[in-house]
Amino acid sequence: MSPQPVPPVNRDLSGFTAAVGGEQDEADVTMLQSATPRGDPKHGEVGSRTTDMKPRALATQDPELYELLQQEKERQVSGLELIASENFTSQAVMECLGSCLTNKYSEGYPGARYYGGNEVIDRIESLCQRRALAAFGLDAEEWAVNVQPYSGSPANMAVFVGLLQPHDRIMGLDLPSGGHLTHGFYTAKKRISATSIFFESLPYGVDETTGLIDYEELRKRALVFRPKLIICGHSAYPRDLDYAKFREIADAAGAMLMCDMAHTSGLIAARLLTSPFQYCDIVTTTTHKTLRGPRSGMIFVNKRRVPDGEGLINSGVFPSLQGGPHNHQIAALACQLKEVMSPSWATYASQVIRNSRALAARLQHHGHRLTTDGTDNHLLLMDLRPDGITGTKMQLCCDEASITLNKNTVPGDTSAANPSGVRIGSPALTTRGFKENDFERIADWLHEIVVIAQEIQTKYGKKLVDFKKGVPEHPHLLEIKQEIAKWSRSFPMPGQTDI
DSSP states (O other), X not given: OOOOOOOOOOOOGGGOOOOOOSSOOHHHHHHHHTSOOTTXXXXXXXXXXXXXXXXXXXXXXXXXXXXHHHHHHHHHHHSEEOOTTOOOOOHHHHHXXXXXXXXOOOOEETXXXXXXXXXXXXXXXXXXHHHHHHHTTOOTTTEEEEOOOSSHHHHHHHHHHHHOOTTOEEEOBOGGGTOOGGGTOOOSSOOOSHHHHHSEEOOBOBOTXXXXXXXXXXXXXXXXXXXXXXXXXXXXXXXXXXXHHHHHHHHHHTOEEEEEOTTTHHHHHTTOSOOSTTTOSEEEXXXXXXXXXXXXXXXXXXXXXXXXXXXXXXXXXXXXXXXSOOHHHHHHHHHHHHHHTSTHHHHHHHHHHHHHHHHHHHHHHTTOEEGGGSXXXXXXXXXXXXXXXXXXXXXXXXXXXXXXXXXXOOTTOOOSSSOSEXXXXXXXXXXXXXXXXXXXXXXXXXXXXXXXXXXXXXHHOSSHHHHGGGSTTOHHHHHHHHHHHHHXXXXXXXXXXXX
């Protein structure tokens, strides 16, 4: 039997009834008592009912916050968003995020909730799960998916909590090599990530000359360390991964293999990068980067390779780490996954890669060094050591010119706080309709800003505190900012109905 359609919401408060039971705050009781059945003889007819929640727009309810939101909207519209982990989501996704679903508590899973009234919520979450499997071409008999993680880091930790014991051994890509904090990062002085606090972590890295993952060194380390889990995936690695090699190494070491595809999931869904599902036991992802959805996370587990994995990971999410899921996020994710399965998605994803490569080629034309000498995906790493400036200084100058990117470690760096490069990504501006020639123009501006940063450093000094004095109101940076504002506003901004 097909599910019955959900009846439309009655937006009129006249149909509202309430029963007050147990201990109630006096103000709550007063509000509830004001909403009584139609025609109640004591309280009069419908027109006499009131509520303290007036239907005010944000601009009226909270002008201060409204103004801050307008300023952020203006920043996004008039600037160039090049952070590789950011994107612009759709109006439909925004509608889900701002919907009545934010009101509902639903601890547990479909069909097994700890709260009543979850019939519709169950259907939404189940729909999201079906679409998640379909988007990546997965068979529900072989794969299960949890769509409740609040984001990528909680998703990763839920896997560790569900499948590992405290002090089990893990291996992940080192942060300076392009890995993520949750893959077990620590320094000589401190265990930085909670992953490295609760589990024993040994990183693997890249070849400092090529910038590519050193699979042979990974093999040697894994055979000595014998980890319970090997993590492949990254937050700043511009090349596709060799999952077959990872699988071979994991099998030799007796380890499970997990892929964190947070950065590349949208490109994998478009079948433009190698899929990890053929080789990995567990796959996690965020949903707001190349997938262009809301800020949430997903965990996929192979039910055949990991016996009881579905139940263990579900328990790792709830009740081990999280309480009630964010139903507005799950609905928004379901909405975005429908778009990911549409024919237009491959067109978008392929343009993301073409734009990234066009940007890389133009920067190399200007003589700049890129880690791994290019890119296979949505991001690139610009190594600024030959230019004599740091990633922090480049980021400061770009901010002044309304170009948003982030400082980032490059192979050979010893400090994440003072890295030698910047990470640049193409997904967000591709969403706005930018093409290869547009990214070539952006590369020209980035080259100009490198030259400006060098001039500021020569005039004010190498120390960051001195360098900062030359950045604000720099005439050339302001000139670039004005050019960018005029140009950027000529492109559409998805998700914003008032622009």
